Amino acid sequence: QILIPGAGDGSLDWDMGWRGRVQFLVVQQYPGVGDNAFEGDNNGDQHLAEPVSEPTFYNVTLISAGSSDKYQRAMTLRRGTGGHFNNMLVQGFSGELIDIRDSATVERIATGQLSFGSLVADRIGTTGKQFFGAENGDKDDDGGFDEQAFFASIDGVQLGANTGLTSGAVSLIAPNYVPLLRAGARSVQLQLPQGEFWDEAASYAGAVRPGVKASWLDGWTAFPEF
Secondary structure, three states: OEEEEOOOOOOEEEOOOOOOEEEEEEEEEOOOOOOEEEEEOOOOOOOOOOOOOOOEEEEEEEEEOOOOOOOOEEEEEOOOOOEEEEEEEEEOOOOOOEEEOOHHHHHHHHHOOEEEOOEEEEOEOOOOEOOOOOOOHHHOOOOOOOHHHHHHOOOOEEEOOOOOOOHHHHOOOOOOOOOOOOOHHHHOOOOOOOOOOOOOOOOOOOOOOOOOOOOOOOOOOOOOOO
């Protein structure tokens, strides 16, 4: 269980072969502060170096208030990283949902080292529905990979669906990360891996069970005025 609010750069960065497991993670980006909620790399000098970065995530909430003066992106995956991203709620980023960079990173999809399971995202980009940035000419950083078509082909990816996160989720002094009970977060039915590490009962999107009155964040978190 991890909470990362108001990071000044990338909220969760990884590189150099990290293969960790994470369940129940909340990232909240503050207005005008930080850039990427996730910033994943393999090896900056040798993108195909081994061991390959390949973390596994379940039950993640990435949220931003949608900063008007800062380009904030939910996920930047580059330099050959892999990773497995499941049961995620993403809302409010001013830039885009995800940027998959470099041909080496795109290749991880074909090898099964980069995958996306259930994902509910909304209110992204300047229009609220701008999930992917334009990558034409000099902005093409992934060898022509079509992110929009790729995510449209994945069962369980809901772009523009109601996440259930309320305006209280972006409060700087008393955030409420609990999604409403009747929303996209509850419609996820992706089976979690078996094993002592994983809470297999968390068959919903996001880091907090929808509709609960008390969550795992209660009793140990505080949000001094920013």
